[in-house]
Amino acid sequence: MRHAEFRHHRLVQVYDAECKWGPDDDFFQAMVDETPAARVLDLGCGTGRLTVALAAAGHTVTGVDPAGASLAAARAKPGGERVTWIEGTSALLPDRAFDVAVLTSHVAQFFVDDAEWARTLADLARALVPGGRLVFDARDPADRRWERWNPVDSRRLVTLPDGGEVRAWTRTTGVRDGVVDFTHHYHFDDGEELLSSATLRFRTEAELRASLTRAGFLVNRVYGGWQREPVGRGDGEFVVLAHTGPVAPIF
Known part of the structure; x- marks a missing residue:
């Protein structure tokens, strides 16, 4: 089955048990917390590990995911009632509704087709307020x-x-x-x-930067790991920080 780890009720339990809180969650939490009481979008939220934690930290959080079985697990978590859960894709996002958007656990790589990735970035740019921040991760193909x-x-x-x-x-x-x-x-x-x-899809840093620019984002930083290492000297990651114009946020 395609994407059964997110769609099959038994495998969703395995995913939840295997994917515990880690340094990536610490990083995303810290990034979001830079905006107190932020309106946060977690796109591709899965079973809601980070989503629920962000809500517990005092943010107003919306979790969006196309997999109903994953969302059911997310809703059932303690504190799940604090989150607005939406089953669907970025196409459903309201305009100018969020201060920060995150895509975690390499969700960005699931947008294999360039046109689909471009549509998703356009939806995110539309859903963020001016100066709104976008933070996501993708594995470095190198x-x-x-x-x-x-x-x-x-x-x-x-x-x-x-x-x-x-x-x-x-x-x-x-x-x-x-x-x-x-x-x-x-x-x-x-x-x-x-x-x-x-x-x-394993996009290069240049490809990611170009796609963000085309969607109207300004790229602030690209790190190579969760301790803010340079690309190539971290965890084999691209950790991307960008924002919509014209306000330049602090990262």
């Missing part, structure tokens, strides 16, 4: 992360809240012109095996 997506290097054991265990690994199935296909494999201890396939 890090060649997909080469570690194989049954040996990616093998892990996920423990579920009920004590059940899931053996999981990831296999890259195709690489072409910055586009990577892969499949997650999940073996449950009751014998069920589930697969989740997806495709990601």
Whole structure:
């Protein structure tokens, strides 16, 4: 199943158990907190780990995601009632409604087609107030992360809240012109095996900067990791900070 880790109720539980709070969440939280009591958009919010935390910190938060099963898990989290949840895409966003928008967990890479990515950026520019901030992450293609997506290097054991265990690994199935296909494999201890396939786009820093400029954003910084390292000397990431004109925010 395509994107089953976000759409299949059993795999959503695995995703939640596997993807705990980390340095990336600390970074995004700190970025948002620079605007007190901000109106925040979490686009591609998934199961709402960061979304709920931002609301608990006193922000007015909207979480948007096309996967109903992920949103159901998000709504059920303690504090989920503080968030406005929308099942859908950026096309549903209201105009000039947000001070800060975040796309986390490499959501930006799921927009494989350039035209789709351009539409999403245009929607974000429309939804942010003048001077509104956009923060997102994407993997640096120079890090060649997909080469570690194989049954040996990616093998892990996920423990579920009920004590059940899931053996999981990831296999890259195709690489072409910055586009990577892969499949997650999940073996449950009751014998069920589930697969989740997806495709990601690995854009270069120059490609990301150009796409943001075309959408009307001004790029403030591109870091290479969660401790604000230079590109190429961090975590194999692009951590992108941009804003809509004309007001220049502080990063």
